[in-house]
Amino acid sequence: MSIESSGAVGDLRLLAEGPTAKVYAGRLVDDGRAVAIKMFADGFDADTTAWLDRERKALDALREVRPILPVDAVIKHRDGRSGVRMELCRGSVAGLFDSGVALSLRDVLAIGSAIATALAAAHRADILHGGVTPHNVLYRRSGEFVLADFGLALRRRFPRDPMHAVAYTAPETLREDTISAASDLYGLGAILHTALTGAPPFPHRTGQQPGERILQVLREPVPPIRASGVPAELSDVVGRLLAKDPADRPQDAAMLMTLFARIQRATGSGAIEPGNDSGEADDEEDEPAAEFDDFAEVAQHQPPTAGHAPPVAAGHAPPPVSGHVPPLAAGHAPPAAEPVTPGRTLVHTFGGESKPGKRPHNRRRTGILIGAGVVVLGLTAVPLFIGSGEPVEQAESAPTAVAAPPPQQPADPKPDVNLEVAPPEDRGDQVQLTWRADGDLDFAVVVAGERIDTMVLVANRDRTKVVPVDPTRRYCFQVRATEAGKHIYTSDPIPIRGARCNL
Template identity: 35%
Template structure:
């Protein structure tokens, strides 16, 4: 089958008129049940909504799961890369599609969990669809999300929050990308990943030139989720007015106390496999450059693994957390990593392949993780952990003859 897409975790193949999105390891029974329930809930939303719902889950001969779905011709990311930014009119049209899809899902209690230009897709007719709804697979397969960092809400960076407000932030980031051709925060040559994280947490995006769209984007990209619009449905209404400004809008006078701020769901945290920050200290530390450098043919590859020297965010306690990484188990296409700590820590897995950029996978509070690897490359691995006040890193562990250097 032809490969038509590849992300940090999944690979998408063309299979006739369908797309087959494959994942790197089998699902356990509970995860499969959760995924089936999530897909069933999406199917209840109806075909009229601009949501790409997978046809179902298939198990490949090697036991790995795959989602079969309609094959689309391109994503918004690909469209903008080829043709440049969209007009304000087309951006509003895209926004109406995305906000309507989010509004429908939110009303059914479904969160997208990772809105970015790569999952806004187009049929060959030009009709846009929103793909990749749901958090079950994001939790099952933690991924390196640094490529989409600038489209991720600050609260997700801090603690893994995934809710309606974080979807609205993603909506704003996608619309800004469509209109300008750039994410909310422009990447600068030589910029470290930790600096990118700091921008998302603390820097407001520069305003866009379009006055009306700019005002809406500013609210969608607010650092405080309570400063964002109340709902995706409210955004749909505002975008509809921007497209048809001659339609009158009836002002409504609010009498009595102001409306209460948006209440967070009872369990907003920990449901997402894409945690960028696990507390800001770990986000900055884990994102530091880690290189595995191939030596001369007569010597095995070496990995230079280090952490950014950044000021502590909180006072450092006298006792350093304890963290131990067991010997990695090489399974061919994946490597099983297991680590231990007597303390409650949040973790990140640092993956350093030979002659390639490092990857960082956020593991929440898990103590084991199976990560996808290439069969023909040596690797070094390390685990980083934080208790919110201090960070600790294990000595790196090699596989396939790599020599790891700290």
């Protein structure tokens, strides 16, 4: 384990707060350099620290690749939290996308070239990004675009809600949590699509349910880009990057670098310099905002404006300046963090399947879509009732993912698919579920546990599912199915260990 020590960070102020971390701007006490500190809500366990260290060492060897923004230090706070320190950038491409207006071809090629260059170098070093979204494409004060937040160690330790970046997430990642070089390139294609058209491949529609949008990503083709001024060669490569099958996408980011350079030469396009055309550092009062993929819903991701401080999440006052906030010292030893015990909760169990010692390609976690409301089939959560009938965990019902037909259009008759679930096989820390049904159906399993948030595990076309469980808790299960989104079928709730289930 290698934890750098490069002095304390002072003058801290909160930039953004997301579901897994908070980002602060600060300055190194030693030399006054502006830095970003990304602090997570908990400490890094030993496996995460070792995995992160391997990723950092591989990226450190690529520091000459300017479009890669590496982690400069691992931070351990005295309260037990862990975080990372990196260069503070001026803003993100997400801020440039906020207007909903397509960018110029010159801008699009500059963004695409930077991402492709970063991915090509990282993939050669056997490092995946795992979350290529507009929020992770930042730009320095000089205008250079960089790709931040590389690696899988922290993504596995602190899993995000898949819905926050569903428009930029590859179908195989949504379906099976497969992360690969091909899924990184899908993210690049989605960013290019947004930059060229002003909207992501599958923009959110008013009234659209989460599951319906996920089904779009999984099944619907992305229409080809026919915008004026977009070269056919660029439109074609974006379409191939967004292919549903990873094998149909371009397999080499270096090839994309060559393509973008060729289009730049043919069109006379150059690099853009957002926010600071001179490339010189701004005054301290115009310190930039750092944006990462945890913060897609914080402060609306407005691009920084000269003379104004970066936005702070509503309801969260920024911390006091130096002298009132304990400095974050890299290498400062915290109290021993509580270890992550496999099986204590389902979230830990799912996150613990990926071992840092293995190659990160095509990693899978059972049940990627965790939490009611983030489901492929729009499945309803099952509250768990035990003993006296008092609810132990009353989860809210997730909205239906398949939109109901308009009133003037009669619904197709709902055929009987004979969905039947066999008695569960309780193995202590796992439960084997098996079911049968007629027809070509997609399946998912609703899991409601005692004092555990209800979740949904996607089974695709399989008719069996092994569910990791806590040996000490009671559970209810329900199998749900859909036929091309036309109808939803549900089994009766199935209890184990004396649980009482109620819809």
